[in-house]
Amino acid sequence: MLILYFSHSGNTRTLAEYIHSKIGGDMLELKTVSPYPSDYDAVVDQAQQEQRRNARPDISTGIPNLEAYDTVFIGYPNWWGTLPMPFFTLLERQPLGRKTIVPFCTHEGSRFGRSERDLQRLCPEARMLEGFEVRGSRVGQARADVDAWLRRLGFLAG
Template sequence: MKTMYFLIIATVMATFSMNVEAQKTSNGKKVLVAYFSRSGNTKAIASHIKELTGGDLFEIQTAKPYPADYHACTEVAKKEKNDNARPELKEKVKNIEEYDIIFIGFPNWWGTMPMPILTFLESYKLEGKIVIPFCTHGGGGEQSCFRDFVKNTSKATNKKGFITSGGAASSARPQVEKWLKEIDIIK
């Protein structure tokens, strides 16, 4: 019975401690982690950010899914980029005005952000918000990803983005934590 009592107390204390930590790390600001991910790499980084900031996750999805085949998907993405398309999104963040800090993640597609990210950015008024990009890539690096992001979020406050190769995404939590401290999001 005594052991059970201490176990319950320890669980309650751990839960309380996690909640306090999440509030402390986001500096009292409400955090949204929005991401677009084809293979799961960008989702892995989004999950790290969510865990470290206590933020809410939102997956950016297109109304018409991309082809499952990699090469077919890249051809659609290339055409969208060439056409400067704005693919329709499956759903919107209904309460975006409540968020102070918005992380937006995406893979590098053809040297920049996937076009659904532009649809997302153009769907909201981001003035007064802190917006922070994060990107995964398959070897192409940053290229124009962050420069294009800042160009399309110029009315918001931008902070330095995070980039990693897709293959390193699932184990990048220490690097994500270091970056979040560098940009003064967590302590």
């Protein structure tokens, strides 16, 4: 398994690390060549502009041989209703074929938005499992919910 995530404020990273602590596998953070601004309003504006332009930001993360993984957890903050544009860059360059995809996202009220549909469009041959979403401000209190989700999917015994 691979846990592949993008995190700006750290909420998605915290969630990815917790999932990793429960199921193991490899973990990799997707990063861009040009870092996003640290200021919240500036990053929100940039994310919206990228979507409007249908941009594909350059990524700096070296992606391992994805053929080695059967299951890929994909974690991200919901930016303007979908996953951050760096995932579009990655998944168009390295399709996931018939792998199993498990999405998880952080948000501040928009839940998954259209991100699951966009993931399915980017990975049309993949099998998508039920995702997990949580408000970024509640990530620290979501452990029991994450455990229950992982159990429902068969990644945790019990």
